Amino acid sequence: MHDGKTYIVTGAASGIGTETAQVLKAQGATVIGVDRNAAEGVDAFHQADLSDPASIDALVAALPSGADGLANIAGVPPTAPASTVLKVNLYGLQRLTLGLVPKLADGASIANLASLAGFGWPNAVEQCKAALELTLESDVNEFAETQGLNADTVGRSYFLSKEALVVWTMQNRWTWRDRGITMNCVSPGPVETPILGDFVQTLGERAAEDMKVMDRPGTPADVAPVVSFALSENAKWFRGANLTVDGGMSSHILSNIHQL
Ligand SMILES: NC(=O)c1ccc[n+]([C@@H]2O[C@H](COP(=O)([O-])OP(=O)(O)OC[C@H]3O[C@@H](n4cnc5c(N)ncnc54)[C@H](O)[C@@H]3O)[C@@H](O)[C@H]2O)c1
Numbered sequence: 001m002h003d004g005k006t007y008i009v010t011g012a013a014s015g016i017g018t019e020t021a022q023v024l025k026a027q028g029a030t031v032i033g034v035d036r037n038a039a040e041g042v043d044a045f046h047q048a049d050l051s052d053p054a055s056i057d058a059l060v061a062a063l064p065s066g067a068d069g070l071a072n073i074a075g076v077p078p079t080a081p082a083s084t085v086l087k088v089n090l091y092g093l094q095r096l097t098l099g100l101v102p103k104l105a106d107g108a109s110i111a112n113l114a115s116l117a118g119f120g121w122p123n124a125v126e127q128c129k130a131a132l133e134l135t136l137e138s139d140v141n142e143f144a145e146t147q148g149l150n151a152d153t154v155g156r157s158y159f160l161s162k163e164a165l166v167v168w169t170m171q172n173r174w175t176w177r178d179r180g181i182t183m184n185c186v187s188p189g190p191v192e193t194p195i196l197g198d199f200v201q202t203l204g205e206r207a208a209e210d211m212k213v214m215d216r217p218g219t220p221a222d223v224a225p226v227v228s229f230a231l232s233e234n235a236k237w238f239r240g241a242n243l244t245v246d247g248g249m250s251s252h253i254l255s256n257i258h259q260l
Helices: 015-026 053-061 082-103 119-132 139-144 156-171 196-203 204-212 221-232 249-257
Strands: 005-010 030-035 044-047 068-074 108-114 181-189 240-246
Touching: 005 015, 005 082, 015 030, 015 068, 015 221, 053 082, 068 082, 068 221, 082 108, 082 139, 082 156, 108 221, 119 156, 156 181, 156 240, 181 221, 196 204, 204 249, 221 240
Parallel strands: 005 030, 005 068, 030 044, 068 108, 108 181, 181 240
Antiparallel strands: none
């Protein structure tokens, strides 16, 4: 499916990023991994801190031109400080993406790992818009403070980072249409990776309820093929979309809301 293609995969050192790199390689692609930690099993690796503007700019300069896609998978869970969550999951992702677009091949695909945690964006439009006015160089901690995110104990910073990512992806449905470059989100439900415990810890009973209603949490192998699809030629009419892969959780929530 990906013969002759080259993809850049962030978060390649663990969990969904590692699995995505393996799936893409098995499907014929060359994979360039990016992470703050060393990644095994990729064709090339660049170490970078995606919360640091200088590190991202150096990464963009170092990455080769002509890649066929970017999978923005690196992320931190809600147990991290609110400003770190927003920086890695949103502002760093944006800086890398916007920096890299001029170097991507025409027709390239961008897949952003959002989350079921981004599901509630329609109820948080104003906060998403406010968050999206910042960049990695803004005073993100001050924003977190004024929005009450530092004092929050149930992971609002994480939810907001993913809601705003879903919104930003929609806003960019046609930004690079003249070059055939598409951008979409993939939104998993709870997935068994090293950060699943962080979600359970932060969300407490809410996570326990989700786990009860699901047959099982997802695995990286449930998600990686969807990211691969989002990067592929087969997904070329998906633009600004949010592909949910969550064992039915978003359908379950919608069914409850609308009493279906
Ligand atoms: N696991 C889940 O339940 C779940 C559910 C929905 C969405 N997601 C999202 O999927 C993505 C991957 O998560 P995962 O579950 O595979 O977690 P993971 O912890 O296994 O992998 C995340 C990777 O991101 C890297 N990373 C974190 N901060 C970084 C930084 N500043 N610079 C560079 N790299 C950095 C880590 O080193 C790690 O390799 C994340 O965006 C996460 O929010 C996860």
